[in-house]
Structure formats: C-alpha cells, structure tokens
Amino acid sequence: MVDVASLSAGTEARRRDAAGPSGPRPRHVLSRRNIFLYGTLIVMAVYYLLPLYVMIVTSLKGMPEIRLGNIFSPPVEITFEPWVKAWATACTGLNCDGLSRGFWNSVRITVPSVLLSIAIASVNGYALANWRFKGADTFFVILIVGAFIPYQVMIYPIVIILREIGIYGTLTGLVIVHSIFGMPILTLLFRNYFTSMPEELFRAARVDGAGFWGIYLRIMLPMSLPIFVVAIILQVTGIWNDFLFGVVYTRPDTYPMTVQLNNIVNSVQGVKEYNVNMAATILTGLVPLIVYFISGKLFVRGIAAGAVKG
Amino acid sequence: MAAEIAKPSVSIQDLSLNFGAVSVLQTLNLDVAEGEFIVLLGPSGCGKSTLLNCIAGLLDISEGRIFIKGKNVTWEEPKDRGIGMVFQSYxxxxxMTVEKNLSFGLRVAGVPKDEIAKRIARAAEILQIEPLLQRKPSALSGGQRQRVAIGRALVRDVDVFLFDEPLSNLDAKLRAELRVEIKLLHRRLENTMIYVTHDQIEAMTLADRIAVMKGGVIQQLDAPQTIYNRPVNRFVAGFLGSPAMNFLKGRLEKNGDGWSFVADDLKIPLGTYQFDGQPEAGPAVFGIRPEHVSLNSGTGWPFSTAANVEVVEPMGSDTLVWLQLAQQKFSVRVTSERTPKNDDAVTVGFDPMRASLFDAENGSRI
Known part of the structure; x- marks a missing residue:
C-alpha cells in the first residue's frame, strides 16, 4: 500500500516547485479595460445627473442669486421659499393654490387607472395564454396593432364619445381613457408571462377541478408578483407623466399635475421664476422617481424573469 | 388484437384528433380492462401523450367517443371524468406547501375538512411523504416531487390514473426506484392505470399490456412478452429491445416442401419458423434479436454459419459482438466470459423459431 503522508508531501513539493502560473489570475485595478469601462460609466452618469443638479441648486436659490447667471454654482443662501410657493401658492389661470390641486387630481387619476387597467389586462393575458379560444390569435393581433395607431388619430373621436356618454371633462372619463390605452402593451406583457409558465401546471389545475377564475386567482396570481410589479411601474409612471390626455380630457379644476406644471412654467405674464419652476418640476417628477427607487430591484427581476423564460 | 373486454374501465372508440389539416390520431380504438396497467409506448411525436390528454379531457377530440367506467365522458370536463393525472414536470x-398541493383539488370540490385530512394522511402514508407535508415543492428533490405529484392523483380517489412520462425528468437510479414503487402502488390500489412513456424498459417492466404507437396509430397491443417475441411489424420489432434486433435483407424462397430465407451466400432453412398465414416467395426481411443468437456453441443449432468478429462492445454484464453476415451488420449478445477478440473466426448459431420475418415492403410480419 502507498504511504498517504508521503504522497501528499510529494504533491505539496510539486506545487511549490511549479514555475508556471497557479491559482487565480491577478487583476490590475488600473488596467486599460477598467479605465475605459469606468470612464465611460462616469461620463454617462455625469451627463444624466448634471441637469438634475442644476435643477436642485437653482430651486434652492432666491431670484437675485439666479440673476447672477452662474447656474452651476451652489446656492449661497439656501431658501425653501420656491418649493413652498410651487406647492401651495403658484398661480395657474384663476387658481392660486399651486401644484397641490394637480397632485391630488393626478393621484385620483393614476390609482384607479392603474388598478383597472392591470386587473383587466392580466385577465386578458391569462385568457389569451391559457384558454386558447377560437380567434384568440386574431384578437391578439388586433390588440397589438392597436398599440401602433398614433394617439393623435383617436383624440377627437374619443372626445365625442366621452361627450355623448356625458363624462367628458371628468376624472372618470380620463381614467377610462388611460385604462383603454394601457391595454395593448399590458396584455402583451401578461400574455407573454403566462405563456412562459409551464403548461402542465395549468393542466394539473384543470384536472384538479379548478375553473377559469379558480386557476387565475389561486394558481396564476400568486406566481406572478414580478410581472405585476413591472406592470404597476409602467402604468404609474406612464399615467403620472401623461400630458396629452390630461390636457385634452379634463377641465382646469381637474387638470393633472403635469398640465398644471406646464401652466406654471409656461405662464407668459410676469417674471420667469426659475427657482419656482425648478421646484415644481422636481415635485412633479418625484412620484415616478420614488416608485423606481422603491421597486427598482423587483422591476429588474420582473423584466429578467419575463426575458429568461419568454 | 386481443379479445373483447367485457366491462372495460376505459374505452376509446373511433377516436380521431386533427390539428387543422394535421391528423394526430386516426380512428383509434382501445379498451382497457378494470385494474389493468396499460403502457402507451412510442417514439416522440407518435401521439401517445396526445391520446392521454384526450382521455384526460385536456384536449378536445375531433371524432369518436371516450367511456370511463361505462360513462360517456367525451364532452365532460377533466374533473368530472374520475381521473387523476401525473405529469412529467410534476x-x-x-x-403551496405539499399538503396544500395535495388538498387543492379536494378544496376546489368542497370536500369537508376532516375528509380531506383523512385522505391526505392515507396518501402520505402510502407514498411515505409524511415528513414533507409542510414543505414547499422547491425544497423537495425530484423523486420527492414526483411522489407528491402521484399523491395529488391519489387523494382524489379516482378510478383511472394517467401518467404522462412521470419518470423522464429523473436520473437513472431514481427512475429505477420509482418504477418499482409505481408497480407496488398498482398492486396495492388495483386501479386502472394508463402510462405514457418512450422508455421500453419502463414499458416492459410495468405493463400488463403495451400499446406500441406510431404516427397516431396503435401498431400492436399485447402483453409485453408477446410484443417482444412476436412483433407484428418491423417498426415494433426495431423499437423494442436493446440492443436492437438484427435485420437481414434477402428473399423468401421455396425449395421442395420447405421455405428458406436467402441473403447473398447465406441460406437459412425455416423449418421451425411459424408463419402468420401462407408465405409467398419474394423479398423479405429476416429479424432476430442479438440475445437469441449464440456464438461458438457447437453445431446443434438448426442453423449455424461461420463469421469473423468485427468489433466488440463490452457492456458490463454482457458483450455485444458485431459481425458481418451476408455482407450485412449483425450483432450477437454473449456473456462477458465468452467474449471473443477482434478478427476472431466464430460460429454463429440460432433457431429460426425465435426469428421474425417481415414483408420487405410494408414491414408486416409474415
């Protein structure tokens, strides 16, 4: 029998004697690759962050300081006056209660639109993916084609439809419009996600006796948190940022935040209050920003889950 | 086909299924006896899984009728057919936890709670998954998952079990283990089971009867041994058995009052062969399994001839020896101890009684 101790000692000696490379390859921090990679990343980050920096800095300055014209210099006297004014007292048309009115309008538009559109689209996607009814493909194609028709074409007909129904200018009308226009992309999203789920799962549930709603609520829903997060983010940011539908389908007292922001920034009379404008813009953009920060990780995971399985 | 079954558990009558212009199943008939274990065997794309899905009610059929326990279930929903199904991907x-997985169907059906608990306890005991009940499927191994999947069919207290390649996702060792367990389960429950597989070992070991399928048509429906020994056509002969059956192309000739098979300089007298009806002279294919041929074992065989070894394939328990016979490849299975070397001169002997003769054109048994 071979002596185990001497065998391992021999291996040890061989390892020490070896002149060639061994173990992990050394990495140089300042290699050309790293400089190039991080250099590009930093330049891109600065490019996108600089405007935000200018906005924040300007919004914290008083008007005299702004008139000096050094837009990159940090504020000498920090003031929150512009933020308060933008939120509470800035005038748009007849109303002088700032963006607050628009903010609550936007909330009242976004929340029901998001819930309604996602609820309908997820059922749509589920039906298209799992219950292959006759004409499902045709229906799907029509829905997708709908996504490519420019909104401008549909604006006026929808105005007439809403007027005839009697909900033109109300928040309800806008909620319905948002829900309908979210349908193609959301249905596509959900359909692809549900298609990527193993079909045998669906079959097993059918053998177990679950019906259309049973399978949707008890099997599919609990498995699709990632895609719901993606849909919520898409819809919240999309509807919150919408300007076109907001300006067309609402009246001044029901304007969403974006329309109000435009009215503040683009008002022609008086001095241009850059600091108030900047503060108002940041306030308006805050909601999508917060949504991204909170759900960023889930968002990426959801997109990736769809991508890998789809 | 086998004799009529008086009271079939599952009866499929003239079933056809078309996807558009593609015909997947063609006027298929199949009667499964009460408590029988039927295996649907065939290469991928032969329609075996499709047939199973039709029985389960997961696919709408184009024509025909399906009876389960004497009840016409052709238009019934899967849950109303009295079937339980086990899938390849579990x-x-x-x-849901294992327990919730098992009870899902019962909860949907509104079975009382204590009844559910009783059935789960029974299924868990039979399948030995009691310690796993509170785990999620992701915390189980493949074999455990498949056990749970079988349990899900078990708790529903059904008449017919449908298995759709249940062992294909498992490694070889687990597959062999679970195969035995399924066989034990069948012995214990005595339910009707219909089992789809492409694995001939599973088919041979599990089945009371095997239905070999190809192109949406059942080629042969018989006991495993019959299918193995007397395949009805060349497809069945080639599909079953590993290593595969030897096929020699040649002619069937009549000389005197006997028949013989002639290929090149080889002439095999068929005195002991049982013909399926009246043979006719003409081109034919002679098939014999490698394990029915013997090497260097004297001249006591009804037919023997000399040949040279070309390649030797050792397979552990035995060895496959490849030769040339009548300018065609021919394999012989021998025990490891009797393995010849490459280029050895050997004698090949066999009894034509164990062979199968096929029509050269349509491949059916002569």
Missing part, C-alpha cells in the same frame, strides 16, 4: 403548485 406540475406542483410552487406557492
């Missing part, structure tokens, strides 16, 4: 609900 298809466990990932967000």
């Amino acid at each position: 298809a466990l609900y990932p967000q």
Whole structure:
C-alpha cells in the first residue's frame, strides 16, 4: 500500500516547485479595460445627473442669486421659499393654490387607472395564454396593432364619445381613457408571462377541478408578483407623466399635475421664476422617481424573469 | 388484437384528433380492462401523450367517443371524468406547501375538512411523504416531487390514473426506484392505470399490456412478452429491445416442401419458423434479436454459419459482438466470459423459431 503522508508531501513539493502560473489570475485595478469601462460609466452618469443638479441648486436659490447667471454654482443662501410657493401658492389661470390641486387630481387619476387597467389586462393575458379560444390569435393581433395607431388619430373621436356618454371633462372619463390605452402593451406583457409558465401546471389545475377564475386567482396570481410589479411601474409612471390626455380630457379644476406644471412654467405674464419652476418640476417628477427607487430591484427581476423564460 | 373486454374501465372508440389539416390520431380504438396497467409506448411525436390528454379531457377530440367506467365522458370536463393525472414536470403548485398541493383539488370540490385530512394522511402514508407535508415543492428533490405529484392523483380517489412520462425528468437510479414503487402502488390500489412513456424498459417492466404507437396509430397491443417475441411489424420489432434486433435483407424462397430465407451466400432453412398465414416467395426481411443468437456453441443449432468478429462492445454484464453476415451488420449478445477478440473466426448459431420475418415492403410480419 502507498504511504498517504508521503504522497501528499510529494504533491505539496510539486506545487511549490511549479514555475508556471497557479491559482487565480491577478487583476490590475488600473488596467486599460477598467479605465475605459469606468470612464465611460462616469461620463454617462455625469451627463444624466448634471441637469438634475442644476435643477436642485437653482430651486434652492432666491431670484437675485439666479440673476447672477452662474447656474452651476451652489446656492449661497439656501431658501425653501420656491418649493413652498410651487406647492401651495403658484398661480395657474384663476387658481392660486399651486401644484397641490394637480397632485391630488393626478393621484385620483393614476390609482384607479392603474388598478383597472392591470386587473383587466392580466385577465386578458391569462385568457389569451391559457384558454386558447377560437380567434384568440386574431384578437391578439388586433390588440397589438392597436398599440401602433398614433394617439393623435383617436383624440377627437374619443372626445365625442366621452361627450355623448356625458363624462367628458371628468376624472372618470380620463381614467377610462388611460385604462383603454394601457391595454395593448399590458396584455402583451401578461400574455407573454403566462405563456412562459409551464403548461402542465395549468393542466394539473384543470384536472384538479379548478375553473377559469379558480386557476387565475389561486394558481396564476400568486406566481406572478414580478410581472405585476413591472406592470404597476409602467402604468404609474406612464399615467403620472401623461400630458396629452390630461390636457385634452379634463377641465382646469381637474387638470393633472403635469398640465398644471406646464401652466406654471409656461405662464407668459410676469417674471420667469426659475427657482419656482425648478421646484415644481422636481415635485412633479418625484412620484415616478420614488416608485423606481422603491421597486427598482423587483422591476429588474420582473423584466429578467419575463426575458429568461419568454 | 386481443379479445373483447367485457366491462372495460376505459374505452376509446373511433377516436380521431386533427390539428387543422394535421391528423394526430386516426380512428383509434382501445379498451382497457378494470385494474389493468396499460403502457402507451412510442417514439416522440407518435401521439401517445396526445391520446392521454384526450382521455384526460385536456384536449378536445375531433371524432369518436371516450367511456370511463361505462360513462360517456367525451364532452365532460377533466374533473368530472374520475381521473387523476401525473405529469412529467410534476406540475406542483410552487406557492403551496405539499399538503396544500395535495388538498387543492379536494378544496376546489368542497370536500369537508376532516375528509380531506383523512385522505391526505392515507396518501402520505402510502407514498411515505409524511415528513414533507409542510414543505414547499422547491425544497423537495425530484423523486420527492414526483411522489407528491402521484399523491395529488391519489387523494382524489379516482378510478383511472394517467401518467404522462412521470419518470423522464429523473436520473437513472431514481427512475429505477420509482418504477418499482409505481408497480407496488398498482398492486396495492388495483386501479386502472394508463402510462405514457418512450422508455421500453419502463414499458416492459410495468405493463400488463403495451400499446406500441406510431404516427397516431396503435401498431400492436399485447402483453409485453408477446410484443417482444412476436412483433407484428418491423417498426415494433426495431423499437423494442436493446440492443436492437438484427435485420437481414434477402428473399423468401421455396425449395421442395420447405421455405428458406436467402441473403447473398447465406441460406437459412425455416423449418421451425411459424408463419402468420401462407408465405409467398419474394423479398423479405429476416429479424432476430442479438440475445437469441449464440456464438461458438457447437453445431446443434438448426442453423449455424461461420463469421469473423468485427468489433466488440463490452457492456458490463454482457458483450455485444458485431459481425458481418451476408455482407450485412449483425450483432450477437454473449456473456462477458465468452467474449471473443477482434478478427476472431466464430460460429454463429440460432433457431429460426425465435426469428421474425417481415414483408420487405410494408414491414408486416409474415
């Protein structure tokens, strides 16, 4: 029998004697690759962050300081006056209660639109993916084609439809419009996600006796948190940022935040209050920003889950 | 086909299924006896899984009728057919514990709670998954998952079990283990079971009868030994058996009052062969399994001839020896101890009684 101790000692000696490379390859921090990679990343980050920096800095300055014209210099006297004014007292048309009115309008538009559109689209996607009814493909194609028709074409007909129904200018009308226009992309999203789920799962549930709603609520829903997060983010940011539908389908007292922001920034009379404008813009953009920060990780995971399985 | 079954558990009558212009199953008939274990065997794309899905009610059929326990279930929903199904990918609900997976169907059907608990306890005991009941499927191994999947069919107290390649996702060792367990389960429950597989070992070991399928048509429906020994056509002969059956191309000739098979300089007298009806002279294919041929074992065989070894394939328990016979490849299975060397001169002997003769054109048994 071979002596185990001497065998391992021999291996040890061989390892020490070896002149060639061994173990992990050394990495140089300042290699050309790293400089190039991080250099590009930093330049891109600065490019996108600089405007935000200018906005924040300007919004914290008083008007005299702004008139000096050094837009990159940090504020000498920090003031929150512009933020308060933008939120509470800035005038748009007849109303002088700032963006607050628009903010609550936007909330009242976004929340029901998001819930309604996602609820309908997820059922749509589920039906298209799992219950292959006759004409499902045709229906799907029509829905997708709908996504490519420019909104401008549909604006006026929808105005007439809403007027005839009697909900033109109300928040309800806008909620319905948002829900309908979210349908193609959301249905596509959900359909692809549900298609990527193993079909045998669906079959097993059918053998177990679950019906259309049973399978949707008890099997599919609990498995699709990632895609719901993606849909919520898409819809919240999309509807919150919408300007076109907001300006067309609402009246001044029901304007969403974006329309109000435009009215503040683009008002022609008086001095241009850059600091108030900047503060108002940041306030308006805050909601999508917060949504991204909170759900960023889930968002990426959801997109990736769809991508890998789809 | 086998004799009529008086009271079939599952009866499929003239079933056809078309996807558009593609015909997947063609006027298929199949009667499964009460408590029988039927295996649907065939290469991928032969329609065996499709047939199973039709029986389960997961696919709408184009024509024909399906009876389960004497009840016409052709238009019934899967849940109303009295079937339980086990899938290849287990298809466990990932967000539910094992217990919830097992009870899902019962909860949907509104079975009382204590009844559910009783059935789960029984299934868990039979399948030995009691310690796993509170785990999620993701925390189980493949074999455990498949056990749970079988349990899900078990708790539903059904008449017919349908298995759709249940062992294909498992490694070889687990597959062999679970195969035995399924066989034991069948002995214990005595339910009717219909089992789809492409694995001939599973088919041979499990089945009371095997239905070999190809192109949406059942080629042969018989006991495993019959299918193995007397395949009805060349497809069945080639599909079953590993290593595969030897096929020699040649002619069937009549000389005197006997028949013989002639290929090149080889002449095999068929005195002991049982013909399926009246043979006719003409081109034919002679098939014999490698394990029915003997090497260097004297001249006591009804037919023997000399040949040279070309290649030797050792397979552990035995060895496959490849030769040339009548300018065609021919394999012989021998025990490891009797393995010849490459280029050895050997004698090949066999009894034509164990062979199968096929029509050269349509491949059916002569």
